[in-house]
Amino acid sequence: MKVKTLIVGLGNPGAKYEKTRHNAGFLVLDALCENEFKPEKKFNAEICEHEDSAVLMKPQTFMNLSGEAVKSFADYYKVAPENIWVIHDDVDIPFGEVRVREGGSSAGHKGIDSIINHLGTQDFLRLRVGVKNEMLEKIETEDFVLQRFSKDEEGKLQEIIDLCVKEIREILKSGDKEPKTLKIE
Numbered sequence: 001m002k003v004k005t006l007i008v009g010l011g012n013p014g015a016k017y018e019k020t021r022h023n024a025g026f027l028v029l030d031a032l033c034e035n036e037f038k039p040e041k042k043f044n045a046e047i048c049e050h051e052d053s054a055v056l057m058k059p060q061t062f063m064n065l066s067g068e069a070v071k072s073f074a075d076y077y078k079v080a081p082e083n084i085w086v087i088h089d090d091v092d093i094p095f096g097e098v099r100v101r102e103g104g105s106s107a108g109h110k111g112i113d114s115i116i117n118h119l120g121t122q123d124f125l126r127l128r129v130g131v132k133n134e135m136l137e138k139i140e141t142e143d144f145v146l147q148r149f150s151k152d153e154e155g156k157l158q159e160i161i162d163l164c165v166k167e168i169r170e171i172l173k174s175g176d177k178e179p180k181t182l183k184i185e
Contacts, residue, residue, distance in 0.1 A: 003077040004053035007032075007168065008070055010088040010111040013060045019154075021131040022063060022145040025087040027157070028129070028164040029056045043076070045069040052172050063111040067118030074119070085125040085171075086115060087164065091141055093130030095153055098164055100127050100171075101179040125177055127164055159184045 009025030017023050029037075033048035033056050040047045048056040055077075059069035074084060082102075088111055093099055103122045106112035116122050133153070136144050149157055163182050171177060 001049065001055070001077070002053050003055050003079055005083050005085065005172065006055055006057060006070070006073060006077070006079045007050070007085045008057045008059065008066070008087070008115075010063060010066055010086060011058060012062050013058075017146065019148045020146050021089050021149060024089040024129040024131060026058050028087045028127070028161055028168075029058055031161045032056060032165050032168060040073075043069050043073045045073065054172060063114075065114055066111040067114035067116070070115050071118035081119050081121045081124045084115075084119070085127065085168070086112065087127040087129065087168075088112060089131045089145060090128035091132050091136060091145065093128055094132050095130050096156060096160065096184045097130040098127060098160065098167070098182040099130070099180070100125070100167060100177070100182070102126070102177055125171075127167065129160065129164065156184060 009029035011017065011023035011026030032050065035048055037046035037048045037058060044059065044061050046058040046060060050056050057069065057073060059066040061069050070084065088109060092107060102125050105122065106116055131145065163184060167182060
């Protein structure tokens with residue numbers, strides 16, 4: 001398999017976490033994968049081959065250890081950090097908004113922390129899916145991200161996922177990784 005781009009969706013494995021805010025990355029990749037995800041024990045991840053020598057990865061290490069799977073895959077297939085894209089939830093961005101940018105700190109996101117620590121760099125593309133709403137102020141962040149989306153949010157979730165899928169396909173096609181903010185109406 002020739003790999004030009006590794007697109008990582010962050011989340012936690014198992015039915016318990018399936019539709020939670022923390023699994024925004026998994027939800028986007030599920031919509032982007034045209035075949036099916038296959039377990040890859042060597043990398044402790046599920047993999048889906050995509051067009052243009054891109055591979056979609058859902059680490060099965062749980063969020064806080066995501067960097068282990070990303071690093072082992074990147075080393076094995078010699079994927080440079082600038083060709084690694086990560087899709088993840090972000091509690092600092094309002095629900096309905098997606099921000100695209102390369103580099104930057106983890107802002108406290110444990111999955112991004114893990115990837116930065118394992119790769120030894122912050123220089124990879126991120127699609128940050130906003131999950132912030134008014135409930136975040138009332139409970140601990142760790143509890144908030146492990147909750148399911150509200151009924152109102154579920155009604156808009158597919159639109160956000162579609163927006164992310166469209167953006168990923170556009171970047172794959174054009175190579176344009178300029179920072180931008182995307183919003184659903």
